[in-house]
Amino acid sequence: MNTFSTQIDRAAYEAWRENSAEERARVAADPDRLAFHIQPEVGWLNDPNGLVQVNGIYHIYHQYNPFDAARGGATMWNHLSTQDFVHYRDHSPALFPDAAVDASGAYSGSAFVERESCAGGARESAESGRIHYFYTGNVKHTDRDDYDYVLTGREANQIHLVTNDPCELGEKRVLLTNADYPADISCHVRDPKVLKHDGTYYMVLGARTRDDIGCVLVYTSRDLDHWTYTTRITLPERFGYMWECPDLFFLDGELVLVCCPQGVPAEGFDYQNAHQCVFFRVQADFSKSSFELVDDGRPRMLDHGFDFYAPQSFEDEQGRRIAFGWVGLPDPDYDNPTVPRGWQGALTVPRELHLRDDKLVQLPVAEMEDLRGDAHELACGEQMDEPGRVFELLVSCGGAKELKLNLRAGVKLTWLDGTLTFDMVGDGHGRTVRSAALDRLDDLRILSDTSVLEIFANGGETVFTARTYSDAASALSCESDVPAEVTYYQLAPISMDRNN
Secondary structure (H helix, E strand, O other): OOOOOOOHHHHHHHHHHHHEEEEHHHHHHOOOOOOOOOOOEEEEEEEEEEEEEEOOOEEEEEEEOOOOOOEEEEEEEEEEEOOOEEEEEEEEEEEOOOOHHOOOOOEEEEEEOOOOOOOHHHHHHHHHHOEEEEEEEEOOOOOOOOOOOOOEEEEEEEEEEEEOOEEEOOEEEEEEHHHHOOOOOEEEEEEEEEEEEEEEEEEEEEEEEEOOOOOEEEEEOOOOOOOOOEEEOOOOOOOOOOEOOOOOOOOOOEEEEEEEEEOOEEOOOOOOEOOOOOEEEEEEEHOOOOEEEEEOOOEEEEEOOOOOEEEEEEOOOOOEEEEEOOOOOOOOOOOOOOOOOOEOOOOOOOOOEEEOOEEEEEOOHHHHHHHHHEEEEOOOOOEEOOOOOOOOEEEEEOOOOOEEEEEOOOEEEEEEOEEEEEEEOOOOOOEEEEEOOOOOEEEEEEEOOOOEEEEEEOOOEEEEEEOOOOOOOOEEEEEEOOOOOEEEEEEOEEEEEEEO
């Protein structure tokens, strides 16, 4: 049987790279290349995968296709590492779609390490330094007469790898296949993430039922190798046809589920993008494998901007919950002009997560402040004529009823009548307006990179993320009905050393 195959191994990738120097040099010279965000050397980048810290080193993987900036083709995992989120090393791809079980792509997944000691120390010793990786091996049998993308002719294989070397991820072992999913589930099952609680491992998988209802499947294990279907997490009423990229974790003493529902219609200011990213607080009875979504009303959005999807979080060795997201979106109705130039996609800056008043709060990790240059105070009503495109802006504006920030040509942020509005109509390449209703506006923190904006309001309670390709032709300015305090920093670039 033939499949839609993008099988490629390390040797094939390295052979391609030897002949791609001209393309890589051309992409590196693009004026929209980013200063302090992770981006692909060439080609396509999307979901962050396999995030973990081991022995003081953070390991970051992401979906990668160096051959096609418009997606399609081979999907592999590229690997980067850092100790401080300022100095990075790009180790090149570590996971390839090179087997029959992932012939159409090595799809998204996660990493897991044992953090706590175990009775007698035996498992702690055996697991010392070992990383467990889980991902979905995608296989499409496109030559089958009954292949329809959703219900038949497609394999979703959940695969496990174990290693002590984050550059060599180990032997692929299939844990679950289509036969292991409930009978009412379609061929769309993907993106495993693992949580340990009271000696039991819980794997969550994004899923789509055969009648197009999104849900999260929950499997349990005692050894990370043998998994049993236990339950599912969903809403009483249909909320999209597919919930992908699930992430179940404890945050400030509460259980939280983040996922990306597809096919949700717009509702007021919410769910305006082609696909969404939301979070729930979860009431769990682990003894009964019961997980109830307890938030009132509609699911809350993680990000109100145009380009945010598939975030993944992990706990570092300091106990911080850190997340990266994809600065992008599946099936957007706007464009990105870097695609014909040979590259597309980025990850957000690393964000530390907290719960505050039932809100999932996101702020750049403290290490990002190491990129700051000298502070410059900007009086309200004053303008900066040459701010550049790479800077950080802090605005303290408690009590303001009206505020307007011009960030660059065609991009502005306004606060009026209880609504914070991010307007890119002037130069959004199809991006228009996104808004969020707030009780108040106390402060803003804005990270501006050459072609990415990340905006954090009220200490990270509300966030907007977007690609932007506008230049800095207009001056940076702030107008407010109160004496707002505005601080401007130029930001240094992160460093990126490459192994090849």
